[in-house]
Amino acid sequence: MSSPLRIGCLVFPRVTQLDLTGPVQVFSSVPGAEVHLIWKRIEPVPSDSVLTLTPTTTFADCPQLDVICVPGGFGTDALVNDEEVLDFLRKQAAGAKYVTSVCTGSLVLGATGLLKGYRAATHWSATEVLALFGATPTRTRVCIDRNRITGGGVTAGIDFALTLVSILVDRTMAEAIQLRLEYNPAPPFNAGSPETAPAEVLALMKERIAPSQARRIEAAKRAAARVM
């Protein structure tokens, strides 16, 4: 591993910002870690919410990373067919110690071909799409298969990042960060997964995401045709 430890997260239009900001909070808490936010250009990028994200470096200027991390969101539909993005990820992955994602960021890794034959996690709504890339989807918060470490949907990014810190540094460091972030969750409801959500809430959500789901499948099929 390089010294300092170099962790880079992709930033892109319509990223689900919490996929990124959760892990960034954890990674930034590692003393001496260098955290990069990377995009094609240095200009601020709109997230999926009111938050604008400012990259700290570009594909061209980014140093070789120890960890490359791809967050998810609706913006991944464009990324899975964007050769400039996929090339950057393939080049970084070749030299990185860990190749990682949160949520539907795994679809982008899938589109690079880097998850073929690997188990991987993703957002609950994207497991079948992930399989198009030759990955074996798992329904866990964090999935470790050799040097591919992938997190489930959105908030799983926090569990993912703490797990990764325990691997990169040690368990005590991960626990200290967990304590600092008071990560002692107490969700007020029990609707955080399709298995526990009330049936009508799951039905509502499936109806609401149906149009974006169709676009996601369409984009992934085109991407998968190139790498499979």
Add this chain to the structure above:
Amino acid sequence: MSSPLRIGCLVFPRVTQLDLTGPVQVFSSVPGAEVHLIWKRIEPVPSDSVLTLTPTTTFADCPQLDVICVPGGFGTDALVNDEEVLDFLRKQAAGAKYVTSVCTGSLVLGATGLLKGYRAATHWSATEVLALFGATPTRTRVCIDRNRITGGGVTAGIDFALTLVSILVDRTMAEAIQLRLEYNPAPPFNAGSPETAPAEVLALMKERIAPSQARRIEAAKRAAARVM
């Protein structure tokens, strides 16, 4: 409540970005909600991490909000003695339906005098400091006392925001957002509170925060002298 629902979060230098970005992800998922990121000026503001935050409006331009929310972080030391900030919060609070905070954002609310005689939550390391402002600190993830709704440390902001959405809209909406964010947490370790963290991790963290803790108490005492 106004239509659209107007939720405003304070942005400031050295904010703990996850205190803000967790709730913002939840609030932005409410269809039709208007989420504002507010600071004195419109220029980007450095957070506690590599992330730069771009305000969407200024104190002068911000409309009357239904919900005003103050996140925490080291930057609150400056805020508790910043009359421009405290005046803005007092004015908004007078017309807002809910006056809220995450983490040490409660110290800033305390410095406005708005928590005198109220129960309130804060980061585990700040409970005694919060008491300087006449509040009764609670060790819960979310504390509701009349129209003051306060969250505990950092990640408690997600529990806080889901709770608030269930009050502002309804439980089904909060559950749908929880499902979308796959908020089904599975922390890899059990170190998220002083009660559960290994003794050596708690000791390490207390040692590490001692200098900032001293600054926090100093700032809060000066602020409390004005409102108490």
